[in-house]
Amino acid sequence: MSEVLVVIDHAEGEVKKPTYELLTIARRLGEPAAVFFGSPEQGDAVAEKVKKYGAAKVYVVDDAQIKGYLVAPKAEALQQLAEKTGPAAILLPSTFENKEVAGRLAIKLGSGLITDAVDVQEGGVTTQSVFAGNYTVQAKVTTGTPIITVKPNSAAPEEADGAGAVESFAATISDVAKTAQVVATQPRQSTGRPELTEAAIVVSGGRGTGGDFAPVEGFADSLGAAVGASRAAVDSGWMPHAFQVGQTGKTVSPQLYVANGISGAIQHRAGMQTSKTIVAVNKDPEAPIFELVDFGVVGDLHTVLPAATEKVKERKG
Amino acid sequence: MNIVVCVKYVPDATADRRFEDDFTVDRVGVDGLLSELDEYAVEQALQFREKREGEEITVTALTVGPEKAVDAVRKALQMGADSGVHVVDDAIAGSDYLGTSLVLAKAVEKIKADTGADLVVCGMASTDAAGSVVPAMLAERLGMPQVTLASVVESQGDQVRIKRDNEGSTEVIGATLPIVLSVTDQSGEARYPSFKGIMAAKKKPLETWSLTDLGLDADQVGLSVAYTQVEDTTARPPRTAGEIVTDEDGSGAGALVDFLASKKFI
Ligand SMILES: Cc1cc2nc3c(=O)[nH]c(=O)nc-3n(C[C@H](O)[C@H](O)[C@H](O)COP(=O)(O)OP(=O)(O)OC[C@H]3O[C@@H](n4cnc5c(N)ncnc54)[C@H](O)[C@@H]3O)c2cc1C
């Protein structure tokens, strides 16, 4: 069976959930071989984790020469790895950075590229959600090695035994690939809440919060949810851009999305319309968000949310 | 110095966007416009020029698209770009990312030979394909540094520095011109064309190029040679109307929590 390369999504060796989803999907296409860009010291620990989800091999690519530059070196390394291993497909978690890696790789390998898949079936048929979630598209790569970036929450991770054999891969990075330099990096502080794109529940606030996110955050915490925001809330400086849901923010597809004081503009919908269950609290009964909801409360979020938070806590005991 | 700004003509997101029978995006039957996210690219190109007083800097707006796509270039000229290029050819229809980026790269190379291309500015994503991949692919094809998803752009001499939000961090990226730059909607509101700008745009040079002008053959691009194939498109079934309750004396919170419990979220 041919290998399917799966690029591991991680922060400092801490493997993120989309990696396990991708490994699960990869098994439909061939034998998963994970690719770890990071420090070789972390390779073994990472391999222990990914082999539980079926990774037969783990290629460790030392990122010492890679992390100081934007995107291009990763594409070169993957090209060299693909030329050596001849994979059946290459899967990457759909982040902005990985999409750019995938784009460059597609040119290098002369391969078709599909971005932001929400599902990949046997035979490599992908599903994408397009036009702000109003259409789904079934597509397939017809030329070269399929390169597919896959969104978080596209599959339920399923455990499977893999050998997890660690193999270090030495990539040769050209000088042209080192022309966009990372001059400084400042890690964002963790909120202690689940990651927005990975969370099962997202509770968001918009302009209707009036700048007070405490009711939104309180309700989110009672449900163990991630917190999101509309662009209006971000532009007002109430929440950092990293929390923005929508066309120019994050796309989320949780089991439950709760929009509070958010009108439901098309650009916001683009980032949340594929959520399984949608709930809204808005004081305007005419707000377009109510066209999407499974359940809606016409009311003031400043009174509804604190009361709901109390009730959730009571139920949970 | 010449700046090339890549602008895409896209179907209006507030219109009823749809597909043709061959599953390509309907770019003719649905009203189109300059992609909102490319207005930010035009704005940053213009600001780059304005901040460097005393230097001779021109801005060329470039689009690849059907007849009507020229509207995207016109809008960029109205906003203040100096000249425009519209690449149009029936054979381009249905191109995927590989085809589109190839045509764009060839067009940039031709502009470079004519007037220079010291900076190529793109939007963060097109509002129809929303891939956010073309800028990186252009950089790959042109062999230029890629500096993408900038929320702040600064330059001095031939050095450019940008700030950007990455997954778990904010970053500063630096590179030396010529570069391919993409900018986000955080980079600053785009200006509206003034009446004067609209009048002036009518006299600005606007060229139309075909594949032949770029040295490309019809069988190098388009739907028939795309590396990917769409097998089906399905309109999302309309959401069945949900239950809406009105909060009275605290009833809303109870109803909300009951609903969440019934769906096993609590
Ligand atoms: C190029 C571009 C990209 C964009 N990208 C995004 C994006 O990624 N994400 C995004 O969200 N937007 C995006 N937008 C902006 C989008 O068009 C809307 O302007 C934005 O989503 C509105 O945010 P909002 O719903 O919070 O504010 P508003 O539209 O002002 O809605 C506020 C809502 O709060 C309700 N409300 C007020 N007070 C209360 C209260 N006390 N209790 C309950 N309800 C209350 C009001 O009834 C109203 O419905 C983009 C726009 C453009 C042009």
Ligand SMILES: Nc1ncnc2c1ncn2[C@@H]1O[C@H](COP(=O)(O)O)[C@@H](O)[C@H]1O
């Ligand atoms: N057909 C096109 N003509 C001109 N510019 C384009 C075209 N397609 C993409 N671009 C540029 O590439 C950016 C990203 O597009 P995309 O990768 O499709 O999301 C856009 O914001 C434009 O600046």
